Amino acid sequence: MAEEGGDAPLWKRLAWMAAIWLASVTVLGAVAMVIRWWLKV
Amino acid sequence: MFDQLDALLLARIQFAFTVSFHFFFPAFSIGLASYLAVLEGLWLKTGKQLYLDLFKYWLKIFAIAFAMGVVSGIVMSYQFGTNWSVFSDVAGPVIGPLMAYEVLTAFFLEAGFLGVMLFGMEKVGKKLHYTATLMVAIGTFISAFWILSVNSWMQTPVGHIMGDNGQFLPGESWWDIVFNPSFPYRLVHTVMAAYLTTAFVVGGVAAWHLIKDRTNAHARKMFSMAMWMAALVTPLQIFAGDMHGLNTLEHQPQKVMAMEGHFESHPDGAPLILFGIPDSEAKTVRYAIEIPKLSSLILKHDLDAPMDGLDTIPDDEEPPVGIVFWSFRIMVGIGFAMLGIGLWSLWARFRGQLYEATWLHRAAILMAPSGFAAVLAGWITTEVGRQPYVVYGLLRTADAASPLAAPAVAASLLAFILVYFTVFGIGVWYILKLMSKSPHTGETGEKRGDTGPIRTAGITPGLAQNPGGEDTFPNDKEDV
Numbered sequence A: 001m002a003e004e005g006g007d008a009p010l011w012k013r014l015a016w017m018a019a020i021w022l023a024s025v026t027v028l029g030a031v032a033m034v035i036r037w038w039l040k041v
Numbered sequence B: 001m002f003d004q005l006d007a008l009l010l011a012r013i014q015f016a017f018t019v020s021f022h023f024f025f026p027a028f029s030i031g032l033a034s035y036l037a038v039l040e041g042l043w044l045k046t047g048k049q050l051y052l053d054l055f056k057y058w059l060k061i062f063a064i065a066f067a068m069g070v071v072s073g074i075v076m077s078y079q080f081g082t083n084w085s086v087f088s089d090v091a092g093p094v095i096g097p098l099m100a101y102e103v104l105t106a107f108f109l110e111a112g113f114l115g116v117m118l119f120g121m122e123k124v125g126k127k128l129h130y131t132a133t134l135m136v137a138i139g140t141f142i143s144a145f146w147i148l149s150v151n152s153w154m155q156t157p158v159g160h161i162m163g164d165n166g167q168f169l170p171g172e173s174w175w176d177i178v179f180n181p182s183f184p185y186r187l188v189h190t191v192m193a194a195y196l197t198t199a200f201v202v203g204g205v206a207a208w209h210l211i212k213d214r215t216n217a218h219a220r221k222m223f224s225m226a227m228w229m230a231a232l233v234t235p236l237q238i239f240a241g242d243m244h245g246l247n248t249l250e251h252q253p254q255k256v257m258a259m260e261g262h263f264e265s266h267p268d269g270a271p272l273i274l275f276g277i278p279d280s281e282a283k284t285v286r287y288a289i290e291i292p293k294l295s296s297l298i299l300k301h302d303l304d305a306p307m308d309g310l311d312t313i314p315d316d317e318e319p320p321v322g323i324v325f326w327s328f329r330i331m332v333g334i335g336f337a338m339l340g341i342g343l344w345s346l347w348a349r350f351r352g353q354l355y356e357a358t359w360l361h362r363a364a365i366l367m368a369p370s371g372f373a374a375v376l377a378g379w380i381t382t383e384v385g386r387q388p389y390v391v392y393g394l395l396r397t398a399d400a401a402s403p404l405a406a407p408a409v410a411a412s413l414l415a416f417i418l419v420y421f422t423v424f425g426i427g428v429w430y431i432l433k434l435m436s437k438s439p440h441t442g443e444t445g446e447k448r449g450d451t452g453p454i455r456t457a458g459i460t461p462g463l464a465q466n467p468g469g470e471d472t473f474p475n476d477k478e479d480v
Helices: A010-040 B007-046 B049-082 B086-117 B122-157 B174-178 B183-212 B217-251 B253-260 B294-300 B321-350 B357-365 B371-385 B404-436
Strands: B160-162 B169-171 B272-279 B284-291 B389-393
Touching: A010 B049, A010 B086, A010 B122, B007 B049, B007 B122, B007 B183, B007 B371, B049 B086, B049 B217, B049 B272, B049 B404, B086 B122, B086 B294, B122 B371, B122 B404, B160 B183, B174 B253, B183 B217, B183 B253, B183 B321, B183 B371, B183 B404, B217 B294, B217 B321, B217 B357, B253 B294, B253 B371, B272 B294, B272 B321, B272 B357, B294 B389, B294 B404, B321 B357, B321 B371
Parallel strands: none
Antiparallel strands: B160 B169, B272 B284
C-alpha cells in the first residue's frame, strides 16, 4: 500500500476522506433503496 | 398451493431463516474489524511489513462479509414492517429509536469509513487511514450495542409505560430501557462470541496454510494470535455465559427450565441432565443421563436448593423444550471444545511446538466454523426460549404478526431462500477462495523464498538479501 497520501497537505487528505466516506454512504443508501423497492414489488 | 399453511408459522420461519443467515456475517465482522485495527496498529507501531500484509489479506475478506451483513441486515429491518407490522406498531415507540441508532451507526460509521479503509490509503495517508479503521471497529461495536439493547428489551422489558392505544411508550428514563436487566450480560456474551468466532476462523485459515508450509511466517503469526485469543478469551466467555444464565434464571425462568429439561419441580435439589430426548407431550426427558443435584449447585450454588420446573407454569406459556434443550447443549459443547483447543495451544506453545503440532493444526481447521455454529445455537436458545412471547410476558408472537395470507408470506419466503442461497452462496464461496490462498499471495514487495536468505552465486556467499524485510523470515518466536 503506497503512502504518498502522507505527503499531501492535511486539507487535501481530509477532503479525500470526506469524499470517499460520502460515496460509500451513498452506495449503501442506493442498495437500501433497491432492496426496499424489491420488497415492495 | 400455500392455502393450507399457517401464515404465522411461515412468518416465523422466514424471520428465523433471514436472521440466521444475517447473524453469520456480523458475528464474523465484529471480531474481524477489531482484528484489522490491531493489525494496522501493529504495522504503524513496528513498521513490519508482515502486519500490513495480513491487514490487506483480511481486509478483502472483511469487505465481502461486511457487505453481505449489511444487505441481509437491511432485509431484516424491512421485515419488521412486512411480516411483523403489529409488533412494529405496538413496540415501535420504544424499539424504533434504538434501531434507528443502529442503522445510523451502520451507515455513517461502518459503511462510510469502510470505503476509506478499502480505497483511501493512497489518498488520506497512514494516520487518517488508521482513524477510518478504528471508526469501523468502533462502529461494529456500537451497532452491536444498539441491536442487542433492542433484543434485550424484548427479553426483559422495563422502563416503558403502556399507552391508552395499547402501545409501549418510553417511560421516565431511556436509560432504563437501554440498560435493561439482561442487556449487559447479553452484550458481553455476544461480543465475546463474535471475537471467538473470528479467532477460530483466523486460526483455521492459518492452520490450513501451516500444514502446507510450516515456515510460512504470515500463517505462523495468524495462528499465534488466534490461539492466544482462544486460550485467553474462551474461559472469560464461559464465565460470562454462566453469569448470563444466572441472569436468565432471575428474569426468564421458563427459558432456563427448558434449557435444563426440567419438566418437573425439584424441591430437594435438581439434577443436571447432560443428555436425553425431551418429550413435551409426556412432560419428561427420555433416556436422560443426569448428575444428581448439580443443576441446583450451578444455578443456585446450593446442592439442595429447590428448583421450579415447567409444571409450575401453564402449558401455553411453555417454550418448545426440545429445540432449546439441544441448542443450548450444542453451544456449551462447542464452548468447551474451544477451551480445549486454547489449552492445547498453550501446551504446544510451552513446549515450543506451536507451529509443528500437526494434530493441533488439524483440530484448528476442524474448529474454524465452530464459532458460527455456537453463535447460531446460542441465538436459537435465547430466541426460542423466549416463546411464546415476542416481548417477554407482555406481547405474544401470535399477536404480533401482520394480517397477511399464507400464500403472500410463503411466496416471499421462497424468494428469500432462492436469493439468499444464490447471492450469499457466491459471497461465501468467494471468501473461502480468498482464504484458500496464502497471505503471501498477492501481497506486494515481500514475496520471497521460505528456505532462507537469497545468496548470490559463486564460491563466496554474497550479502544476504531479503526483499521483504526481516519480519518475513520464519521465526520460532513469532508470538504476539
